[in-house]
Amino acid sequence: MIALHTRALSKTFKVKRKQAGLAGSFRALMRPEWETKEAVKRIDLTVEAGETVAFLGPNGAGKSTTIKMLTGIMHPTAGEAKVLGFVPWKERNALAYRIGTVFGQKSQLWYHLPPVDTFDLISRIYELTRGDYLTRKRDLVDRFEIGPYMNTPVRKLSLGERMRCEIAASMLHRPRLLFLDEPTIGLDAVVKQRIRELIRERNRTEGTTVFLTSHDAGDVEQLCSRAVVIHHGGILLDEPVEKLKREVLNRKTIWLTLPEGADPLELRGAEGAEVTEKNGRRYRVSVDLKRTGIEQVLRLLIGRIRIEDVSVEDPPLEEIIQHLYRMRKPEEVTT
């Protein structure tokens, strides 16, 4: 079954042309010149029910504009889309009963009220029966382990605690499709991991389709099975994440802090790993996962040299996308 389908979906904005200098600004105010900006260019996309799709791209690529059209907030300039069988911008209300949305940068929970109040409100908006609501709430509170936070005003919760409540709230009405915009932004590694597990579990147990945007390579790697990359409003790549992992998500960075007086030469010689940056006592070791594993490198280094602190990072997604862009020939890119 198809969850989402678009054909030549496009959005053009009319924007004022910028003119240099004060005189230019004045002229622009009196006699503005307009130009068109193609934010989304003829996007063709089909997502099957139950898929977990990462929708990626650098800043300004057109992700939010696409999501706004798919959730019915914005009309397209041209093209078609059906989400769960509805034309989003024509049947926004009907669609809202069947989708969930989480925007990492915006809260849908009432800031001064405890989450339980927003949960109650959502259950009324979505017309859940009292019995169904209470069972569902109990299940989500258990799964997301948010019992201790349900009666605390949202403004007093940490970001991680709030995000768990946000995502649970978005699932209250059993949406068949979840739009997640940067769900792990600003969270620490442990909380990120937990949020990813929870979303994945909902996908497995309830078959919820996931459509996610993120700048975090870890979200893509651990949560999604398919990656769609857009660049300058057009689709640059649409591939299984497994393939992406083999081709480009194959490096990780280890940051090491060595104690005063340690000999950094000891960091040499780990197969597939090289020191690429030094900042005081902090060293960046780049690991080629095609040749070795993180665990292997860490074990070797820890056995050889005293280490004060260690952390492992994914390469920034922006870097990966630039790499992909360079790999693709220009004619393969929809422009």
Ligand SMILES: Nc1ncnc2c1ncn2[C@@H]1O[C@H](COP(=O)(O)OP(=O)(O)OP(=O)(O)O)[C@@H](O)[C@H]1O
């Ligand atoms: N309301 C608007 N009016 C004019 N231009 C807009 C408007 N909304 C978006 N744009 C432009 O359209 C392009 C795509 O923007 P969009 O917000 O969809 O990108 P994005 O991929 O979500 O970026 P980010 O990762 O920074 O959120 C950008 O160049 C942006 O400046």
